[in-house]
Amino acid sequence: MSQRVLDILSTRFEGAILQTHGQFGDDTAIVDPAQWKAIAQFLRDDSRLAMDHFIDLTAVHYPDREEGRFEVVLHLRSFDKAHRIRLKARLDLQDDGHVHIDTLADVWAGANWFERECFDMFGVVFEGHPDLRRILMYEEFEGYPLRKDYPADRIQPLVPFREEAQGKLPPFDRHEGMPFGRQTHDHRPGGRNLLGFEREDA
Amino acid sequence: MGEMTQPPTSSPRTLVFEGSEQGFATTRFEDLLNWARKYSLFQYPFVTACCAMEFMALASPRFDMARFGAEAPRFSPRQSDLLWVVGTITQRQAPILKRVYDQMADPKYVLAFGTCASCGGFYDNYTTLAGIDKVVPVDVYVPGCPPRPEGVIDGLLLLQDKIARGDRTARIVKPRQDPIDKVEQLVALRTANQDDLGQA
Numbered sequence: 128m129s130q131r132v133l134d135i136l137s138t139r140f141e142g143a144i145l146q147t148h149g150q151f152g153d154d155t156a157i158v159d160p161a162q163w164k165a166i167a168q169f170l171r172d173d174s175r176l177a178m179d180h181f182i183d184l185t186a187v188h189y190p191d192r193e194e195g196r197f198e199v200v201l202h203l204r205s206f207d208k209a210h211r212i213r214l215k216a217r218l219d220l221q222d223d224g225h226v227h228i229d230t231l232a233d234v235w236a237g238a239n240w241f242e243r244e245c246f247d248m249f250g251v252v253f254e255g256h257p258d259l260r261r262i263l264m265y266e267e268f269e270g271y272p273l274r275k276d277y278p279a280d281r282i283q284p285l286v287p288f289r290e291e292a293q294g295k296l297p298p299f300d301r302h303e304g305m306p307f308g309r310q311t312h313d314h315r316p317g318g319r320n321l322l323g324f325e326r327e328d329a
Numbered sequence: 330m331g332e333m334t335q336p337p338t339s340s341p342r343t344l345v346f347e348g349s350e351q352g353f354a355t356t357r358f359e360d361l362l363n364w365a366r367k368y369s370l371f372q373y374p375f376v377t378a379c380c381a382m383e384f385m386a387l388a389s390p391r392f393d394m395a396r397f398g399a400e401a402p403r404f405s406p407r408q409s410d411l412l413w414v415v416g417t418i419t420q421r422q423a424p425i426l427k428r429v430y431d432q433m434a435d436p437k438y439v440l441a442f443g444t445c446a447s448c449g450g451f452y453d454n455y456t457t458l459a460g461i462d463k464v465v466p467v468d469v470y471v472p473g474c475p476p477r478p479e480g481v482i483d484g485l486l487l488l489q490d491k492i493a494r495g496d497r498t499a500r501i502v503k504p505r506q507d508p509i510d511k512v513e514q515l516v517a518l519r520t521a522n523q524d525d526l527g528q529a
Contacts, residue, residue, distance in 0.1 A: 288424035
């Protein structure tokens, strides 16, 4: 079923789809990182594809490869068309010790925290991300623990107690996670409630 | 189960006189204070993980921690004597635990509930604190993943024992007495008594 998605993609982005394969109904396209965002935008907006469900975004580290040692993996699904696809982009470390790729947070808002986690664990920098901070580990943590070259037995020094919170505090932007309390449910812009339905009093 | 250490018989710390009409006892003031402390442990549960289930079992009627005077949980560290660290502590959480410990008023005791709190357990990784004794002094470690409630009660009794002895040393729990040794002692005592009776 998702083979159709691959066909459409290959026609539209000829040359940017480096490789495709399908297994047990899961179809995968390995794409050019430079076209990462354009492809994502197309997948969401094209009426034949309508990938409105952002499922997952993560990364994998393959230290033994000659090149493309990092893979950013994106899983998408369409509610209407009931098809899904997996995109991969192969990248390498840059001189600053990070991997760089475009953010998808402005394509699917849900990608925001996934990209933060991916940055936290693998050191993948998502260019254009609105708030790229560590999400699970703390500011002082050095290195990226899910990279294969991170020493398994390394124990980092303890951090002192913080009197003041770091970074953003609530109220968060509407896509930045939990609204922390009822009050934000009733004051959403556009007269819509949390689920996107019109409010009765609007 | 651990055996309670008895005060040495050669120098009794509590004397009971039965000659008078009412009867009275003498003891040292600090012993009296420790006796009061050990049966009125106000606890602060610092509960982070799955060990909480065993903690609930322990606090509920079947195992009934209230029998040991450790009944009332206080959710302010300033009102509590005993810090239960129940579950895994991450590196990120460690300063918070330290802060809670610092806020408790003396005398204060810490019980590491379960393997994770005692030594990090199987979370031998980049994020987990390998035992809360890296941050706060621990009085009693209760192993187990999670520990059986009986094991925790044993730990609680060891802590009471430690309080009664007035022992404030962190990280040192007196070795448990092997029950077999005690049986042998009793047998020896009985034999000696019988020998005495036989001679008389």
